[in-house]
Amino acid sequence: MKKRYTAVFLSVLLACAGTVSCSSEESKSSSNSSYTETYDLTSSSTQTTYAGTDAPKMTTVPVTEKVVTTTTDVAQSVTERATSGNQAGTYDSGYTDSLSIAMDFYQAYLDHDPEKVYKMFNPEEIECYKKLMADQLEGKSADEVFSKDALIKAIDDSMSMIEEIMAEFSDSENDRWTADINEDILEEIAEDELSAFNDELGTSYTSGNIVNYMNYVNADNGEPFVGNSSAFVEKDAHWYVSFSSLMQSELINQLEV
Secondary structure, three states, X not given: OOOOOOOOOOHHHHOHHHHHOOOHHHHHHOOOOOEEEEEOOOXXXXXXXXXXXXXXXXXXXXXXXXXXXXXXXXXXXXXXXXXXXXXXOOOOOOOOOHHHHHHHHHHHHHHOOHHHHHOOEOHHHHHHHHHHHHHHOOOOOHHHHOOHHHHHHHHHHHHHHHHHHHHHOOOOOOOOEEEEOOHHHOEXXXXXXXXXXXXXXXXXXXXXXXXXXXXXXXXXXXXXXXXOOEEEEEEOOEEEEOHHHHHHHHHHHHOOO
């Protein structure tokens, strides 16, 4: 059965004109998150409603050992890694499977490390996205709107939003948090949807996975909440965080668009 990939993965392309042509004032007045949380601070449950979907009721899950690990040195410079791929011009993200990059992506959120997330993007996809959106920026330069500094700041703001939610589920500022990431929550992108994504954007990804729902879990009191969705795409045996999908689901309202 097909999953609801469109809201997270393809809507950025199939409805981009209507989404990005809004003014910066409209963006700021809209929700700064891809989800809304309903808190009951006297109980151990929370309900999350994603735009256009019906989210399940979340209950406390057992606290286990920290499941997010870092297996790849992502501090290597973009220049070095861009030239170290198996093929000329291929940016080597440092990841050869989707689970590893998904785990590191959410670890970066826990560590509040926006530059680490930025290095998980495929520079080719960023450039394709900029070309696609160039006519929707009300005369602004795509290079300026989607500059490295602007994108890192947007990721930083997104991380701060997650931390604000964590504070609501914490007993103290010293509470420890984990991200419950495993293979079971990775959902494969259907071939026709990936093909439509590639055709619209001008990319050539051969596979992809989506995390529609994941839990951040307070390791001290067991309280979970549903976190940010994500998409991961593969080309030439390298895996990346899908820049276009993260832009739509998390970052677009953080930019001056």
